[in-house]
Amino acid sequence: MSTDFDVLVIGAGIQGAGAAEALAAAGYQVAILEQLGVAAATSSRSSKLIHGGLRYLESGQFRLVRECLRERRWLLANKPQLVRMVPFYIPVYSYSRRPAWLVRLGLSLYALLAGVSSGYSRFRSVPRHEWDNLAGLNRDELVAVYRYYDAQTDDAALTRNVVDSAVALGARLICPGSLVGAERTDHGVRVDYVADGQLHTLRSRVLVNCSGPWIASTNARCTPQIKLPALDLVAGAHIELPLSLGEKIFYVEAEDGRAVFVMPWRGKTLVGTTERSYIGDPRDVAPTIEEESYLLRTVQRYFPQTRALQMHDIRDSFAGLRVLPQNGNSPFSRPRETLLCCDDDRRPRLLAVAGGKLTSYRATARRILRKLRPTLEANAGGSGGAAAGSNRNASSVEERNL
Ligand SMILES: Cc1cc2nc3c(=O)[nH]c(=O)nc-3n(C[C@H](O)[C@H](O)[C@H](O)COP(=O)(O)OP(=O)(O)OC[C@H]3O[C@@H](n4cnc5c(N)ncnc54)[C@H](O)[C@@H]3O)c2cc1C
Numbered sequence: 001m002s003t004d005f006d007v008l009v010i011g012a013g014i015q016g017a018g019a020a021e022a023l024a025a026a027g028y029q030v031a032i033l034e035q036l037g038v039a040a041a042t043s044s045r046s047s048k049l050i051h052g053g054l055r056y057l058e059s060g061q062f063r064l065v066r067e068c069l070r071e072r073r074w075l076l077a078n079k080p081q082l083v084r085m086v087p088f089y090i091p092v093y094s095y096s097r098r099p100a101w102l103v104r105l106g107l108s109l110y111a112l113l114a115g116v117s118s119g120y121s122r123f124r125s126v127p128r129h130e131w132d133n134l135a136g137l138n139r140d141e142l143v144a145v146y147r148y149y150d151a152q153t154d155d156a157a158l159t160r161n162v163v164d165s166a167v168a169l170g171a172r173l174i175c176p177g178s179l180v181g182a183e184r185t186d187h188g189v190r191v192d193y194v195a196d197g198q199l200h201t202l203r204s205r206v207l208v209n210c211s212g213p214w215i216a217s218t219n220a221r222c223t224p225q226i227k228l229p230a231l232d233l234v235a236g237a238h239i240e241l242p243l244s245l246g247e248k249i250f251y252v253e254a255e256d257g258r259a260v261f262v263m264p265w266r267g268k269t270l271v272g273t274t275e276r277s278y279i280g281d282p283r284d285v286a287p288t289i290e291e292e293s294y295l296l297r298t299v300q301r302y303f304p305q306t307r308a309l310q311m312h313d314i315r316d317s318f319a320g321l322r323v324l325p326q327n328g329n330s331p332f333s334r335p336r337e338t339l340l341c342c343d344d345d346r347r348p349r350l351l352a353v354a355g356g357k358l359t360s361y362r363a364t365a366r367r368i369l370r371k372l373r374p375t376l377e378a379n380a381g382g383s384g385g386a387a388a389g390s391n392r393n394a395s396s397v398e399e400r401n402l
Contacts, residue, residue, distance in 0.1 A: 021365065035175075062113065110148065184350060213321035215228065247264050
């Protein structure tokens, strides 16, 4: 059987983009099927940080933090037009749940995981005489302020950049195009999709489900279905305020102890995020009044100059969906690792990607490539697979500088 593609990736969010880029760079024939638009879902609704995630240290996710910090270093070096270092400030008040010694300990560990030689691991306690320069930060009961560095990006632009790179490497983007059904056959996967109002069929050797919060509905369209772990959709909201607090990012504690970012964004201020279980169509996710009011209260607690703002002053707001494994913990402390699930562990034809971070998209893509290599290499050159005879060198791709 001849196939149209080696790999069909469902979804042009950051995970689908990264997978398509890595697979195309390895010489495989790749197609990306996207129903809404590139970065139209979660990958344009994140906190836009390229970071290890200081708060993940609290839940012991050291491996994830180290991996993300490694990826941060690579992105800073290779996509400086999209990823830039920004100073982060953590104010500690007499009533903060995380005392100064704990923040210092966390930052020391974070610096260690970043690699002391990286140059990005320095942090310091901001002396009192500099507190006047902290964007009007509330000084009542303020006992310490720490400064460290992490990175900020434009998530949608980063995703578009990676999709463009995949396309430049030969991937085909079918957008808008929506998966109708996929069936595993003896030699690959037969895929039906709708584009331009018409039903089309293509054949691929492998299907990779990178549909983010649609992971379960995409899986339900596949035969056989992959056994997915129990997953929750957790909504996270941001609000945009019509004023600038300067170029610093503040990492503050909300009334319930959750960490919330106050960030510069296109001359305004972005505040987020929240965590709320979500059931329903991922297209319909939007911030609730309660979330907007919680975020406004949080920023007003720390920045007195924002206290005159009312709910109707919120310029814009958006919400995205995290895909998190159910494990009984609060969403705040659930693992953020990416899970790869497949129909056959040795020779997968159907692979689903659950969860993960914007920051670690390349690391996830490398794992996908490793996982698919036995299937993609199995019949290379013999069965008429899409990339048979092509000039690929899959084994070298992990070293390639994507
Ligand atoms: C509130 C919030 C804040 C976050 N902040 C950060 C952060 O600061 N830093 C960080 O590193 N990570 C962050 N993350 C995580 C990061 O944003 C996500 O891990 C990432 O964007 C998920 O990308 P994705 O490609 O898996 O999903 P998505 O971006 O949602 O892409 C999935 C795509 O699949 C498409 N699709 C679905 N079904 C079909 C179908 N049947 N046919 C065709 N196409 C289909 C959808 O249209 C969609 O475009 C945050 C997440 C949230 C929710």
